[in-house]
Amino acid sequence: MYSINQSTDPREAAAIEAKRNREKERQNRFFNVRNRVIGVDVQALNNQVAERKRREAAEKSREAAYGTSQVQYDVVVQMLEKEEDFREQKQQLKNGREFSLWDPDQVWKGLQYFSGENLDRATHLRVQQRQFRYDLERRQQEQQQAKVDENCAGSCTVWASAL
Incomplete structure (x- = not known):
């Protein structure tokens, strides 16, 4: 029906193709309502x-x-x-040069043995406490015995006078 002339010239074909692409882009811009009304x-x-x-x-x-x-x-x-x-x-304290100045046991380490020193102090304290308890108990017994003797002497005199 229609005969289409197709040219064989590559420059002419490229120009026609570019024109078609421009027309498609123009139609896309024109028919895109959002971009046409609002714009980008x-x-x-x-x-x-x-x-x-x-x-x-x-x-x-x-x-x-x-x-x-x-x-x-x-x-x-x-x-x-x-x-x-x-x-x-x-750097431990015991390894320092000044350890002897700050040693809490220095007092006991520095003491020398003296002839009058009581090395068995704890033992002597226990013995003294036992002796103190013994003396206290003995005095209490003597006081009780004295009360008994007084009561007995008072009651004996009452008996003797009653006879």
Whole structure:
């Protein structure tokens, strides 16, 4: 029916194809109601993209700063642990030069033996306590006996006078 002339020239074919593409794009713009009525705010979209990129860059820099500070804190913690271990192992109070000044048992370590010193003090205290109890019990018995004797003497005189 219709005869279509097709040219064999490649430049002419490319020009025709470009014209068809431009027409399709124009029709898409024209028939797309949303874009035709509202329009596309290219500047706002570009601003949104730029803002998102800035946020991502800020987040990456924040994470990098956090990572470096975490590494620094880890190094400090390791140094403190090493220092504490060194103190526990090497710097004990009994190993120090001034230990004799702060030794709580220094009083007893520095004393010499004296001829009048009572080395068996605990034993002597126990013996003294036993002796004290014995004397106390003896005095109480003597006092009770004296009361009994008084009562007996008073009642004996009453009996003797009654006879």
